[in-house]
Structure formats: C-alpha cells, structure tokens
Amino acid sequence: DTGVSQDPRHKITKRGQNVTFRCDPISEHNRLYWYRQTLGQGPEFLTYFQNEAQLEKSRLLSDRFSAERPKGSFSTLEIQRTEQGDSAMYLCASSLGGWYNEQFFGPGTRLTVL
Amino acid sequence: AQSVTQLDSHVSVSEGTPVLLRCNYSSSYSPSLFWYVQHPNKGLQLLLKYTSAATLVKGINGFEAEFKKSETSFHLTKPSAHMSDAAEYFCVVWDSGYSTLTFGKGTMLLVSP
Numbered sequence: 001d002t003g004v005s006q007d008p009r010h011k012i013t014k015r016g017q018n019v020t021f022r023c024d025p026i027s028e029h030n031r032l033y034w035y036r037q038t039l040g041q042g043p044e045f046l047t048y049f050q051n052e053a054q055l056e057k058s059r060l061l062s063d064r065f066s067a068e069r070p071k072g073s074f075s076t077l078e079i080q081r082t083e084q085g086d087s088a089m090y091l092c093a094s095s096l097g098g099w100y101n102e103q104f105f106g107p108g109t110r111l112t113v114l
Numbered sequence: 115a116q117s118v119t120q121l122d123s124h125v126s127v128s129e130g131t132p133v134l135l136r137c138n139y140s141s142s143y144s145p146s147l148f149w150y151v152q153h154p155n156k157g158l159q160l161l162l163k164y165t166s167a168a169t170l171v172k173g174i175n176g177f178e179a180e181f182k183k184s185e186t187s188f189h190l191t192k193p194s195a196h197m198s199d200a201a202e203y204f205c206v207v208w209d210s211g212y213s214t215l216t217f218g219k220g221t222m223l224l225v226s227p
Contacts, residue, residue, distance in 0.1 A: 025158060040123075042204050042217030043158070056213050069128050076142065091158070099208045100146045105157035 002026060004042045004106035012112045013082055020078045025094030032075050033103060035091040036060065036069055043091055043092050049075060082113045115128075116209040118139055120218035121201075128226050133192040137205030140186065148206040149179055149189045158204065164188065177201070180213045200225045 005024045013019050025032045031050050034072075036042035044052075045059045046065070051072035068073040079086055089110050093103040121136040139145060149161040162173025170182040179190045188205060205218040 030145075040219065042206075042219050044217070048214075050186040058214070093158075100163070100205070101159045102163070103215075105150075105159070107155065107157050 002075075004033055004092055004104050005034070006090075006099055006106040006109050008109060008111075009107060010110045011014050012114065015082060015084060017082055018078065018080045019082060019111065020076055021092075023077070023092030023094075023106060025074070025092070026104055027073075029094035029096050029104070030067055030072070031095045031097070032114045033093040034077050035093065036077070037089040037091055038087075044076070047075075079111075082111075084113050087111055087113045116145070116207055116216050117225065118205050118207045118216055118218040120205050120221050122221050123219070124224065125165050126224040126226065127195045129197055133190070133195045133199065133204075135190040135223065136204050137190065137218060139188060139205070139207045140198045141207060141209045143210045146208040147179075147181060148208070148211075148215075149190050150204045150206060150217075151178070151186075151201050151216045152204065153201045162204075163191070164168050166207065195223075195225050197227065198224050199223060222226075 007022045034046040034050040037043045046061050049069040064080045067077045089108045091108045093104045093105045095101045117140045118136045147164045150158045152158045161177050162171045164171045164181045172178045177192045202220045202222050204220050209224050
C-alpha cells in the first residue's frame with residue numbers, strides 16, 4: 001500500500017506525559033499537513049510543510065506542540081505535557097503542490113489523555 | 115473570511131433514493147471547494163472539487179455538486195443511494211487569500227435498506 005501511513009493508530013497516555021506521532025506521506029508528495037479532529041467537528045488545520053520547511057502554523061498549535069519533517073520525508077508531531085483537552089484524532093495528509101490539489105489522508109492517530 | 119456551513123448534521127435516506135447534502139460557504143475571493151468522504155476507520159477521501167471551471171462538477175461513485183455563486187452554495191447530490199455510501203461527508207473551502215483549508219462540521223449520511 002503506497003498511501004499515507006500514521007503510527008501509532010491509538011495512543012493512551014496520562015496527563016503531563018509527552019507523546020510523539022509519526023506520519024509517512026506518499027513518497028513523491030512535497031507537502032505534508034497535520035490536522036486535529038474532535039468529536040462532531042471537521043478536521044482543523046494545525047501546520048504544514050513544503051519539503052522540510054514548516055510554512056504555516058495555526059494558532060491552535062500551542063508551544064507544547066512541535067512538528068518536524070527532516071529531509072522532507074516523514075514527519076513527527078510531538079505534544080509535550082499533554083492535557084485532557086489534547087484528546088483528539090490527529091490526521092496527516094500529503095499532496096503535490098498547492099492547496100487546490102487533492103490531499104491524501106492517513107487513517108489518523110487517536111490520542112486519549114487520561 | 116473563509117468559512118463553510120453544512121446545514122444538516124445527519125441525513126437519512128433509503129437505498130435507491132436520491133441524496134442531497136447541503137453546504138454553504140463564505141469567501142472573500144474566488145474559492146476552491148471540495149467534498150471529502152470519511153468511512154469508519156479509513157482516511158478522508160476526495161469525492162470531487164471545484165476550481166473555477168465548470169460549475170457542475172462530477173466526482174467518484176456517482177456523486178456530483180453544483181457551484182452556485184449567487185446562493186453561495188455547493189450542495190452534493192447523488193441520484194440513487196447505495197448502502198456503501200453510508201459515511202461522513204465534509205464540505206471544504208479554500209480561498210486564495212488564505213493558506214489553509216477550512217472544513218465544515220460534517221454530515222453523517224445514513225442509508226437504510
């Protein structure tokens with residue numbers, strides 16, 4: 001399967017712990033996006049990369065969140081000192097080119113903070 | 115401002131009957147509009163997109179949508195529902211004045227036999 005993959009699919013953690021998620025995009029895609037989706041809501045944009053450069057960050061992305069995309073390939077999203085409000089589905093997507101192009105989504109990582 | 119409103123949180127239809135999922139948008143410029151579908155435990159998948167070409171857009175699995183600028187609408191339709199269409203559908207807008215997509219809250223489509 002050559003689609004977008006995310007790991008882990010589920011993560012349960014205790015409040016105050018750090019967590020890291022990984023996203024592997026479609027290999028030829030230069031753009032990679034992170035979204036957060038909570039129950040009853042559509043995905044909300046967090047941040048995106050063009051190759052290895054992080055070009056935009058939402059105000060939703062507090063200083064406890066950090067994302068990287070070394071060498072323009074896979075990406076990691078780290079949440080430090082998790083809070084119960086961080087519980088959500090974290091989605092990764094990738095695309096070729098601009099915002100008007102199709103984004104291909106991974107299955108998501110469901111985070112539960114106890 | 116860039117925003118999208120999906121007018122129904124749930125829509126129930128019987129198999130073989132038409133589907134209508136409603137979406138209104140707000141945009142300061144010329145928007146691009148998308149419909150994505152999310153099946154349980156699967157990633158979001160693009161159904162169709164409008165990018166200022168033909169106002170009637172055909173997508174996968176028999177879905178289509180019509181861009182109506184005067185009504186600021188982009189409703190999704192399908193002539194005959196299939197059981198496999200049961201999923202959550204998201205209307206999405208991208209405005210060239212912004213650098214992000216904005217998703218609606220979603221419409222859950224339920225299809226009964």
